[in-house]
Amino acid sequence: MAATIIIGYGNPDRQDDGAAWHILAGLAKRLGQKVPRWPEEVFDLSGENTDLLFTLQLTPELADTISHYERVCFVDAHTGSVPQDLNITALQPHFQTSPFTHHMTPETCLMLVDSIYHARPASLLVSVRGYQFGFSHDLSEKTQVLVNQAIETILAWLG
Amino acid sequence: MVAQKITIEPVTRIEGHAKVTIHMKEDGNVEHAYFHVNEFRGFEKFCEGRMVFEMPLITPRICGICPVSHHLAAAKAADEVMGTPPPRPAVLLRDLMHMGQVIQSHGMHFFELAGPDLILGFDTDPAIRNVVGLIQANAELTLKAVNLRKFGQQIIEFVSGRRIHPTFAVPGGVNKALSAEDRGKIQAGIDEAIKTTQIGLSIMKDWAEKNRADIERFAVLKSGYFGLVTPNNGLELYDGNIRLVDQEGKQLECFDGRNYLDYIAEHVEPWSYLKFPYYKKLGWPQGVYRVGPLGRLNASDRIETPLAQEEMKLWKSLNGGKPVENTLYYHLARLIETLFAIERVAALLDDPDILSTDILNTRTDFKGEGVGVIEAPRGTLFHHYWANDKGQLTRVNLIVATGHNNWAMSEAVDSVAKTYINGKPVTEGLLNRVEAAIRAHDPCLSCSTHAVGQMPLEIEFYDPQGSLIRTLSRNIA
Numbered sequence: 001m002a003a004t005i006i007i008g009y010g011n012p013d014r015q016d017d018g019a020a021w022h023i024l025a026g027l028a029k030r031l032g033q034k035v036p037r038w039p040e041e042v043f044d045l046s047g048e049n050t051d052l053l054f055t056l057q058l059t060p061e062l063a064d065t066i067s068h069y070e071r072v073c074f075v076d077a078h079t080g081s082v083p084q085d086l087n088i089t090a091l092q093p094h095f096q097t098s099p100f101t102h103h104m105t106p107e108t109c110l111m112l113v114d115s116i117y118h119a120r121p122a123s124l125l126v127s128v129r130g131y132q133f134g135f136s137h138d139l140s141e142k143t144q145v146l147v148n149q150a151i152e153t154i155l156a157w158l159g
Numbered sequence: 160m161v162a163q164k165i166t167i168e169p170v171t172r173i174e175g176h177a178k179v180t181i182h183m184k185e186d187g188n189v190e191h192a193y194f195h196v197n198e199f200r201g202f203e204k205f206c207e208g209r210m211v212f213e214m215p216l217i218t219p220r221i222c223g224i225c226p227v228s229h230h231l232a233a234a235k236a237a238d239e240v241m242g243t244p245p246p247r248p249a250v251l252l253r254d255l256m257h258m259g260q261v262i263q264s265h266g267m268h269f270f271e272l273a274g275p276d277l278i279l280g281f282d283t284d285p286a287i288r289n290v291v292g293l294i295q296a297n298a299e300l301t302l303k304a305v306n307l308r309k310f311g312q313q314i315i316e317f318v319s320g321r322r323i324h325p326t327f328a329v330p331g332g333v334n335k336a337l338s339a340e341d342r343g344k345i346q347a348g349i350d351e352a353i354k355t356t357q358i359g360l361s362i363m364k365d366w367a368e369k370n371r372a373d374i375e376r377f378a379v380l381k382s383g384y385f386g387l388v389t390p391n392n393g394l395e396l397y398d399g400n401i402r403l404v405d406q407e408g409k410q411l412e413c414f415d416g417r418n419y420l421d422y423i424a425e426h427v428e429p430w431s432y433l434k435f436p437y438y439k440k441l442g443w444p445q446g447v448y449r450v451g452p453l454g455r456l457n458a459s460d461r462i463e464t465p466l467a468q469e470e471m472k473l474w475k476s477l478n479g480g481k482p483v484e485n486t487l488y489y490h491l492a493r494l495i496e497t498l499f500a501i502e503r504v505a506a507l508l509d510d511p512d513i514l515s516t517d518i519l520n521t522r523t524d525f526k527g528e529g530v531g532v533i534e535a536p537r538g539t540l541f542h543h544y545w546a547n548d549k550g551q552l553t554r555v556n557l558i559v560a561t562g563h564n565n566w567a568m569s570e571a572v573d574s575v576a577k578t579y580i581n582g583k584p585v586t587e588g589l590l591n592r593v594e595a596a597i598r599a600h601d602p603c604l605s606c607s608t609h610a611v612g613q614m615p616l617e618i619e620f621y622d623p624q625g626s627l628i629r630t631l632s633r634n635i636a
Contacts (some may be wrong), residue, residue, distance in 0.1 A: 040324040056226075056323050060271060061309035095291045108290070114210045115294040116302050135205065 002051045002064040004158060005066065009055050012039040016130030016143040019077040023128070024052050026151040038137075050158060058104040060112055062113040065100055067117035070090075074106040074123070077143070084129075085142075086149050109111040124157060126150050165177040169496040176273065179572055179593060180430075187582030192573040193430050194597065211529075211550045213242045215328050217470035218542065218557075219220045223289070224603055227260035227315060227325065228535035231397075234328030236542040239417070239529025241550070242330030243522065244295055250517035250531055252333050252475065254397040255326075255507045261396060262352065262501040263311025265452075265493045268601045269306030269359055275491050276595050277366045281373075282588035300362075303355040307497075310348045314504065317341040332519035342508050352501045353466065354493050360470065360494045378486035378571035378596050381404040381406040383438060383448030385563065386455035387414070387534050394455055394471075394499055396534040402458045403438060403448060411438065416532030418563050423558070427634075434560060435565050450538030451600060452492035457482035462495070462504035470495040489599040525550075537601045539552040561602045571596035 003114050006027065012018030021039045028035045033052065034044050043052035051069070055062070058074075066072050078087060093111040105123055128146035139147060181192040190563075202249045209217060214233040219226030231253055236400075238244060240426025245253070271290055275283075279292045287295070312322075319327035320335050327333050367374060387395040388402040392413075401419070403412045416420055425434035426443040438446030448454065462471045474495060477483050507513055529544040545554040575596040579589050 011220075040326070042322065054323075059308070059312070060267065060305045061312060065306060095289045108293065111291060113293075114303070115291060116298065116305065127529060 002049050003069060004049060004068045004073070004075045005051045005053060006075060007055065007058075007062065007066075009058055011056060012137060013127050013135060014133045015136045015138065016132050016140050017077050018137070019056050019128050019130060019139060019143055019147055020075040021148050022139055022144075022147050023041065023075050023126075023154070024054050025156060026147065027045040030050055030151065030155060048122060058106060058109050059103065059108075062109055063112035063116060066109065066113045066121060067119040067158050071122045072110075072124075073157065074109075074125045075104075075150070075154070076125065076127040078127045079159050082127065082129070086129075086146050086153065087125070087127045089125045091125050092121070125146060126154055126157075163437055166224055168348045170216055170264075174630040179597075181576050181580070181593075183541045183580075187580075189573075189577045189580050191575035192423070192593070194569040194572045196245045203557055204205070206555045207552055209552055211237050211544055212330050214542070214544065215330075216275065216326060223261065225264060225535050225537070227256055228321070228533055230325045232508050232533045232535075232540045232542040234330065235531030235533065236529040239531065239532070240526055240544050240546050241330040241529075242524030242526045244518045245332035246515075246517045246520055247557040248336075248512040249332035249518040250398070250508055250519075251513050252318055252335075252337060252518065253328055253506050253515070253566070255317055255337075255504060256327065257397050258500040258504045258507070259314025259318065260309045261311070261536050262314065262497055262504075263308045264601075265497040265500070266304060266307040266311060267358075267489060268536075269363075270301070270491055270498070271596060273493075274304075274362075275364060275597075276598075277490065278589065279364060279472075281591050281595065282586075285587055285591070288591070291491040296410070300358060303351070303358065305457050307352055310352045313348070316343055317345055329519070331521060331560050334519065336516045336518050337514055339514055342514065345504065349501060349505050353498065356494060356497045356501060356525075357466075358496070360491075363491050363494055364473075367488075373486060374485050374487045378574040378599075379484045379576075380449075380486065380567065380570050380574065383411065383446065383483055383537060384408075385448040385450050386458040386459035387416075387532065387539065388459055389463060391489055392466075393465070394461070394496070396455075396496075396500070396503075398533075401532065401539065402483075404458050404482065406482060406484075406575050408457065408480070412441075412588070416541070417530045419530065419532070419558075431565065431569075433562055433565050435569075437566070443564070447566040448563070449567045450560055451489065451536075452496050452566075453483060453486075453489045453575070454538065455534060456492045456495065464499050464506065466502055467499035469494055471497060486567075486596060486599045489601075493601070523592050535560050536563065537603055559603065561600075564600045564602065568597050568602060568632040569598070 008020030008024040010017045012021045013099055025035050028043060031050060041053055052113055053074060091095045091110055093114040094107040095111045096105045096108050128143060128150050131142045132140040184190045206217060214237055215230050218229040218233040226532050270416055274293055275288045278296060279288045302367050316322050318337060319325045379408045383403055383405050383543055385403050387398055387399040391394045400413050401416050412422055422439055423436050424439045425436050427434055437443045437447060456474055462468045528545050533540050541558040541566055543556040544552055572593055575592050579592050
């Protein structure tokens with residue numbers, strides 16, 4: 001099993017909200033891995049050093065998966081509520097509630113990894129700002145630029 | 160004290176938006192509380208012009224929480240439009256996939272969303288009233304809960320072959336048979352899933368025993384109850400007729416879902432984008448009803464699997480054989496349904512047809528109109544399509560569970576606010592109870608998209624002139 005997993009999440013049907021899938025696809029290409037044609041196709045979990053996984057949203061059972069890795073990088077999109085266009089944040093396990101929904105944050109996911117599986121992988125969140133959220137698979141021009149920057153950032157992190 | 164308006168407004172999703180406003184009287188009591196919802200922005204319109212066979216692929220994208228329900232309701236409606244009834248093995252496989260959805264959704268809700276309130280207490284410090292607190296209280300149980308959700312999710316993956324955006328159900332059947340190997344993998348998880356659910360039931364019943372006073376005053380509402388049933392009026396989640404009973408449990412109707420427009424009308428209130436469905440013959444508001452786990456158990460006479468039926472007997476005894484009216488018992492009903500769904504998985508996997516490759520009917524008898532009805536985890540889901548002779552959709556109507564329960568959630572919020580505020584200072588515990596009134600129904604507000612950032616939960620105090628005089632907020636993810 002690889003030492004690192006990169007988990008992208010979002011809705012590829014809503015344009016920039018699916019930026020994570022585009023970032024993962026770019027990473028797969030650069031890492032010499034199979035590039036899925038669309039989000040429904042899974043990335044191979046057979047990378048020698050890095051595994052890629054895309055999902056619509058974070059769920060509790062991902063904690064089990066993450067617990068087997070030494071490092072995890074979450075990849076997402078954000079809106080203007082986050083000041084940086086390219087947001088890079090080291091994460092710590094921390095519970096954040098979501099009162100009405102089944103949605104989980106990466107920090108909550110890490111909290112489950114820590115609390116249930118007693119694992120603390122080194123963790124990073126890379127998110128890019130989304131500008132357009134229409135019914136489209138194509139990114140806005142501004143977000144596409146950020147996607148390319150995010151790929152370089154993650155590759156540098158991978159070392 | 161002057162009259163005030165309090166607004167609780169989580170603002171996070173680009174689509175899927177809800178808020179609560181509580182209008183205060185001058186004596187500090189609540190005049191009325193409202194639950195406002197805005198979701199499904201134009202999705203029906205968006206689907207017009209698409210081909211009917213595309214709908215099982217398009218509609219799961221409505222929601223990341225219950226995509227399987229939309230997928231299967233769409234396939235059922237498309238079966239009708241195309242005139243292609245699926246062969247029995249395909250029906251079994253769809254049912255199996257649906258049970259996976261119910262198990263993962265109900266399991267997630269009880270243990271991760273509702274559990275902290277029930278196990279740790281509504282007024283517990285929010286810093287520990289969450290999964291962290293649950294883990295500290297019972298780490299083993301939390302691990303089992305995660306595994307229960309994983310079991311449900313794996314059923315979906317083994318049956319459909321996909322983790323997201325299923326393409327499994329198609330008009331006339333399904334496109335993948337179940338392998339004996341995958342059947343064995345699912346069967347291997349059944350015993351543990353049953354045990355975990357039974358632990359949840361024990362916790363819930365123990366909590367109910369110790370908190371009877373809260374249960375008896377927390378949004379106890381009289382309404383009708385609505386859900387699919389088997390021919391023997393047993394609980395049904397995939398197919399069957401729709402049964403509607405009144406507040407005494409007497410059957411009002413038992414009808415084919417295709418004819419829902421003869422029985423359901425929708426009321427409009429100016430303060431919510433979401434309509435309020437009601438039973439036409441009784442009119443608004445006498446015809447209001449509830450759906451979802453509590454609505455389904457009240458609309459059914461029995462459950463046709465042994466372990467869940469034992470729990471059903473206890474359920475029916477809670478209110479002397481009459482429908483259970485307590486909103487907090489939604490949680491108990493949800494666990495009973497989870498038990499049923501796991502037993503149903505076992506029965507489906509034992510069916511001799513489950514490994515059959517006769518899974519697709521390719522003969523068509525085009526009808527041009529079709530209704531697909533299914534019990535999504537949170538209530539009855541209708542997909543209704545009209546198509547031209549080329550199979551292109553000319554009209555789409557979707558009625559989702561959150562819509563059916565709109566009245567119930569609004570009344571629950573109003574009732575809880577009136578019961579618990581009573582002129583007292585607004586505390587976090589109170590806010591949590593108002594949230595819990597909504598949470599009990601497990602509404603599907605988180606549609607489609609999400610973004611990094613914080614979601615402020617705000618309470619705004621307005622004077623009678625509408626001026627903001629105070630704001631309370633806490634940030635949540």
